[in-house]
Amino acid sequence: MPIARPPDKQADLIHKWAAPLTPNDTVSVEDGDSCVSIQWGKVLGIFEPGEHRLPAQIPDGVELWFCTTRRIFGTKFGGDVSAGHSAFGEFSFGVTSPHLLVAHVAGMGSAEGMTDYVKAAVMRGLKHAFGVMPLNPATLGDAQDLAKERINAELEPLGVKFSGFGMMNVN
Numbered sequence: 001m002p003i004a005r006p007p008d009k010q011a012d013l014i015h016k017w018a019a020p021l022t023p024n025d026t027v028s029v030e031d032g033d034s035c036v037s038i039q040w041g042k043v044l045g046i047f048e049p050g051e052h053r054l055p056a057q058i059p060d061g062v063e064l065w066f067c068t069t070r071r072i073f074g075t076k077f078g079g080d081v082s083a084g085h086s087a088f089g090e091f092s093f094g095v096t097s098p099h100l101l102v103a104h105v106a107g108m109g110s111a112e113g114m115t116d117y118v119k120a121a122v123m124r125g126l127k128h129a130f131g132v133m134p135l136n137p138a139t140l141g142d143a144q145d146l147a148k149e150r151i152n153a154e155l156e157p158l159g160v161k162f163s164g165f166g167m168m169n170v171n
Contacts, residue, residue: 004028005066013114017064027052032070036102038063043099067098077122082130089168100159125151
């Protein structure tokens with residue numbers, strides 16, 4: 001049985017293969033993905049795009065996780081950033097180290113909520129920036145740069161990199 005990310009899971013940042021693994025099965029990894037092999041929280045290896053054959057013997061506890069490696073654009077965010085001010089817009093981000101993200105997510109037992117975690121990190125970064133800088137059109141670019149630094153400080157240890165804001169409205 002070929003192992004591949006299911007079509008209905010293509011938009012997910014990360015997806016755990018749910019079916020049992022069978023020796024000598026083929027793992028098919030599409031462009032823009034990696035597949036991380038993990039056992040009890042320890043990364044065993046990474047399958048890059050292409051076709052790969054599983055070994056003849058598969059140890060107990062091995063899991064396969066498909067992870068998007070392409071940049072994700074147009075992720076929406078919004079909420080309060082300082083007293084009486086809100087920010088709404090879109091941002092882009094990507095997974096730079098699938099093995100770090102998968103090890104983190106596998107330790108939690110679920111990939112649910114990873115994109116929401118990234119959105120929350122963006123809001124924390126913006127709240128920090130607007131808490132340090134006055135909120136006005138002249139400082140908006142500097143505030144975005146400060147927020148980006150703060151966001152990446154939180155996300156990079158998870159193997160995720162915040163790329164930037166595509167559009168942002170602050171009122």
